[in-house]
Amino acid sequence: MSADQQTGISAARAALAGMAAEPGVAKPDPILTATGVRRAFGGLVAVDVEHLEVQRGSITALIGPNGAGKTTYFNLLTGFDRPSSGEWNFNGRKANRMRSYQVAQAGMVRTFQLTKALTRMSVMDNMLIGASSQLGERMWAGLFPPLWKRQEAANREKALVLLERFKLIDKREHYAGELSGGQRKLLEMARALMLDPKMVMLDEPMAGVNPALKQSLLEHIKGLREEGMTVLFVEHDMDMVHEIADWVAVMAAGQLITEGTPDQISADPRVIDAYLGAHHDAAQR
Structure with a gap:
């Protein structure tokens, strides 16, 4: 572990030390x-979270059994779905009425459990569409190449740096559809960084990733914290949670049932109950 990584862990965990x-x-x-x-689909309440705060500069895991509402909660916070009620603030700005692209422009970007790479476009083109405020996309500016060519060159250079960092530089001219599942995860994370986000939200980043790439993804996630970004990720792999998370929030049946450090969560009877279903058994007796 590098000195920078250790410093990032220490700072994040020191900020959360002593939290209930x-x-x-x-x-x-x-x-x-x-x-x-809160998000209800007819009579089904998928999410009903009273309050959640995410510490700046930390890596926070959002865990829970299947059907707990984790991805739905992600979709709400990032503008891909609309809540039945509730509000949230991101970096001092009210965000619950923002559309998904506005949330991303504000600095909160996300990846998906099923990657959203544009498979019939090259890896480089996938990166370039991730850049924000591109003048060449505006009708009036598109008529004047000098206005957007310099920006496009800067975006291309930034994309090359990120592809080098994520070990995809040799794939830059390949179709994204030719990448493996793990490489698509790397591409999606790299594309998210084209926006210079303050917070990155990762929905099951290890799903479908082979063991050879899993450690690489872990190191990249740690690297986000080193650069001062906040990470919130959904995950089922508790070994991964213990390795990289500073804090863990646990959902079950749409609700936030507890929070704590990885060690606290592992020993919490509420978490064991949620995963093993003991509360359902008790209710049926």
């Missing part, structure tokens, strides 16, 4: 604060 292991606990410097977020 309870749902909705206040953080010293939250970048994201969400209150009363």
Whole structure:
């Protein structure tokens, strides 16, 4: 582990030291604060989270059994779905009425459990469409190449740096559809960084990734924290959670049932209950 990585871990965990292991606990410097977020589909309540704060500069894991509402919660916070009620602030700005592209422009970007690479476009073109505020896309500016060519060159250079970092530089002219599942995950993460985000939200980043690429993805996620970014990720692999997470939030049946450090969560009977279903057994007796 590098000195920078150790410093990033120490700073994040020091900020969270002594926090109560309870749902909705206040953080010293939250970048994201969400209150009363609820999403119902007819009579089914998929998400009903009273309060959640995400500490700035930390890596926070969002875990829970299948059907807990984790991805739905992600979709709400990032503007890909609309809540039945609730509001949230990101980096000091009210974000619950923002559309998905506005959320990304504000600095909160996400990846998906099923990658969204444009398979019939090259890896480089996938990267370039991730850049923000491209003048060449505006009708009036498109008529004047000098206005957008310099920006396009800068975006291309930035994309090359990121592809080198994510070990995809040799694939830059390949169709994205030719990449393996793990390489598509890397591409999606690299493309997200084209926006210079303040917070990156990763939905099951290890799903479908072979062991050879898993460690590489882990190191890249740690690297985001080293650069001062905040990470919130959904994951089922508890070994991964223990390795990289500073803090863990646990959902079950659409609700946030507890929060804490990885060690606290592993020993929490509420978490064991949620995963093993003991509360359902008790209710049926």
